[in-house]
Amino acid sequence: MEEVLVHLHDVSIGYDEALIAGINVEIQAGDVIAVLGPSGIGKTTLLRTIAGLVRPLEGDVELGVPSRGGLGYIPQRLGLVGNSTVRTNVEMGARVGLSRWYFPFLPLPAQQQRYAQRAMEDLGIAHLAEQPVRILSGGQQRRVATAKTLAQRPKLVLADEFLGELDDDNVDIVMKTVRSAIEAQNSAMVMVEHHEELAKQVANRIWRITDHTLVEEVVE
Amino acid sequence: MNKRFYLWGGALLALTFITFIDLAGDWGRLSGGWTNLKRFFSESLWPPNWSVLEAQSYPVCDASFDFMCSVAWIGMWETIKIAFVATVLGFLVALPLSVLAASNLSPIELAIPTRVVLAGMRSLPSIIWAVLFMIVFDVGALAGIFAMTFYTVGYLGKLQFESMEGIKNAPLEAARAMGMTRSETAWLVAIPESANNLVSHVLFMFEYNVRHGTVIGLVGAGGIGLYINTYLKLAQYDKVVALLLVVFVVVVLIDALSMMLRAAVTEEGDVERPAWSSLFLPAAISSALHPTPMPSVSAEDE
Numbered sequence: 001m002e003e004v005l006v007h008l009h010d011v012s013i014g015y016d017e018a019l020i021a022g023i024n025v026e027i028q029a030g031d032v033i034a035v036l037g038p039s040g041i042g043k044t045t046l047l048r049t050i051a052g053l054v055r056p057l058e059g060d061v062e063l064g065v066p067s068r069g070g071l072g073y074i075p076q077r078l079g080l081v082g083n084s085t086v087r088t089n090v091e092m093g094a095r096v097g098l099s100r101w102y103f104p105f106l107p108l109p110a111q112q113q114r115y116a117q118r119a120m121e122d123l124g125i126a127h128l129a130e131q132p133v134r135i136l137s138g139g140q141q142r143r144v145a146t147a148k149t150l151a152q153r154p155k156l157v158l159a160d161e162f163l164g165e166l167d168d169d170n171v172d173i174v175m176k177t178v179r180s181a182i183e184a185q186n187s188a189m190v191m192v193e194h195h196e197e198l199a200k201q202v203a204n205r206i207w208r209i210t211d212h213t214l215v216e217e218v219v220e
Numbered sequence: 221m222n223k224r225f226y227l228w229g230g231a232l233l234a235l236t237f238i239t240f241i242d243l244a245g246d247w248g249r250l251s252g253g254w255t256n257l258k259r260f261f262s263e264s265l266w267p268p269n270w271s272v273l274e275a276q277s278y279p280v281c282d283a284s285f286d287f288m289c290s291v292a293w294i295g296m297w298e299t300i301k302i303a304f305v306a307t308v309l310g311f312l313v314a315l316p317l318s319v320l321a322a323s324n325l326s327p328i329e330l331a332i333p334t335r336v337v338l339a340g341m342r343s344l345p346s347i348i349w350a351v352l353f354m355i356v357f358d359v360g361a362l363a364g365i366f367a368m369t370f371y372t373v374g375y376l377g378k379l380q381f382e383s384m385e386g387i388k389n390a391p392l393e394a395a396r397a398m399g400m401t402r403s404e405t406a407w408l409v410a411i412p413e414s415a416n417n418l419v420s421h422v423l424f425m426f427e428y429n430v431r432h433g434t435v436i437g438l439v440g441a442g443g444i445g446l447y448i449n450t451y452l453k454l455a456q457y458d459k460v461v462a463l464l465l466v467v468f469v470v471v472v473l474i475d476a477l478s479m480m481l482r483a484a485v486t487e488e489g490d491v492e493r494p495a496w497s498s499l500f501l502p503a504a505i506s507s508a509l510h511p512t513p514m515p516s517v518s519a520e521d522e
Binding site for chain 1: 388390391392393394395396397398399400401403404406407408409412413415416
C-alpha cells in the first residue's frame with residue numbers, strides 16, 4: 001500500500017479571495033509532482049499552504065510527515081542566510097533531524113555533519129563550504145538551497161522554481177541528485193516550475209492550475 | 221496640493237514663533253548677553269589650560285609615562301573602560317531581549333511586555349540611572365558601569381529588535397516550514413541575517429557611551445566627567461575646555477574606528493568607506509572634496 005504523505009480535503013487556498021478551490025489530492029511517497037500554470041494563479045500559495053505557512057480558506061491539509069524535519073521547503077528566494085557560510089546553511093537542514101531540545105549553539109553530531117558534507121559533495125559545492133552565501137552566484141545559491149534540503153532528509157520537498165538560473169548541466173546534476181535522494185528515502189517532491197518541457201522531463205505527476213481549479217494531467 | 225502645503229507650513233511656523241515668544245518671556249534679559257558671552261570666553265575659557273595633560277600629584281599614579289599620570293589620560297581612560305564594559309554587558313543582555321521583542325520571532329504576548337521593559341529602561345536618561353546606582357554603589361566607576369549598561373540595554377534592545385524585524389522573510393519561512401524551533405531560528409537565522417546591523421549598532425553604542433561618560437561623570441559616576449565636575453565647581457573653566465577638547469578628539473577617533481569597522485562588516489557596496497574629512501566637516505563640504513564616482517554600467521550588466 002502506498003504511503004500517503006499529504007492529503008488535501010476540499011481545500012480552497014488564497015488570501016482574501018480563493019485562488020484555487022475544491023482541491024482534493026494526495027501526495028504519495030515516490031511522487032515527483034510538477035505544478036504548472038501562468039503567473040499569479042496560486043502555485044506558490046499552494047506550496048505555502050502545504051508547508052503550513054498559509055492557512056487554507058476552507059478544507060483540511062492532513063500532513064503525514066513529522067512536523068520537525070519532515071518537510072523541506074525551498075522558497076523562490078531560496079531562504080538562505082546570506083551572512084552565514086555554505087556549510088552553516090547546509091548544516092541547518094541536518095540539524096532538524098535532531099531533537100528540538102538540542103541547543104542551537106552546539107556543534108552538530110558527526111552523523112549530521114556527514115549528511116551535510118555528503119549533500120555538498122553531491123551538488124558540487126563542497127569547495128565553497130567556508131564561503132559566505134551572499135558572495136555566491138544565483139546558480140550556486142540554488143545548489144546550496146538544494147543541499148540544505150537534502151541534508152535534512154525530509155519526507156516531502158516543496159520547491160518553488162528552484163531550477164531557475166541553473167544552466168542545463170547543473171539542472172541535470174541537481175535533478176539527478178534530488179531524484180536519487182527521493183528514491184533512496186522513499187520521499188516525495190512538489191515543484192513549481194515555469195519551464196513546462198523541463199517539468200515534464202523530471203516529474204511523474206503533473207498538476208495544472210487553470211480557471212481556479214487544480215487538474216491532474218496524465219504524464220505521457 | 222502646493223497651496224495646502226504652504227498653508228500648513230505657514231501655520232506651523234506661526235505656531236512655532238508664537239510658542240517661542242511665549243517661552244522667551246522678557247527680552248530685556250538678552251541685553252548685554254553677547255558681550256557677557258565674549259567676556260566669559262576670552263577671560264575664563266580661552267586659551268584652554270593644557271596642564272590637564274601633565275602629570276599631577278593627585279590622583280596618585282605610578283605609570284611609566286608622565287602623560288599617563290595626567291588628569292586627561294586617567295579620566296578619559298576610565299571613561300573608555302566604563303563605556304567598553306557597559307557596551308559589552310548591555311549587548312549581552314539586549315540580544316536575547318531583542319529576540320523576545322521581535323514580532324517575527326516571538327509571539328505577540330511575549331513581544332509586547334519585552335518592548336515595555338526595554339522602553340522603561342530607555343525612558344530614564346543615563347544620568348538618572350547614574351544617580352540611582354550611586355545610591356547603591358556610592359560615587360565611582362561601578363555606578364557608571366551599571367547606569368550605562370541599563371541605558372544600553374534599553375537603547376540597543378530597541379535598535380536590534382527593529383533590525384531583526386527587518387530581515388528577509390524567506391529564510392524565516394523556510395525555517396518555519398522545516399520545523400526549526402524559535403531558539404534555532406533566532407540563533408541560526410535572525411541573528412546572522414541582521415549581524416551587520418547588530419555590529420554597527422554596538423559600535424555606535426560604544427561611541428555614544430564614551431560621549432555620555434562625560435555626562436554621567438558629572439554626577440559622580442566616574443570617568444573624565446568626575447574631573448570636569450570638579451573643575452566646574454572650582455570655576456577653572458579653562459581646564460574644563462581642555463578636557464572637553466580631549467573628549468572631542470577621542471570621540472572623533474572612536475567614530476573613525478567605528479566607521480572603518482562598520483564598513484568592514486557591511487556587505488560590499490552597501491556602505492562606502494568613509495572619507496576622513498567627513499568626521500570633521502559638514503557632509504556637503506566633505507562630499508564636494510571626495511565626490512562619489514558614477515557607477516559604471518557595462519554591456520554585461522544590461
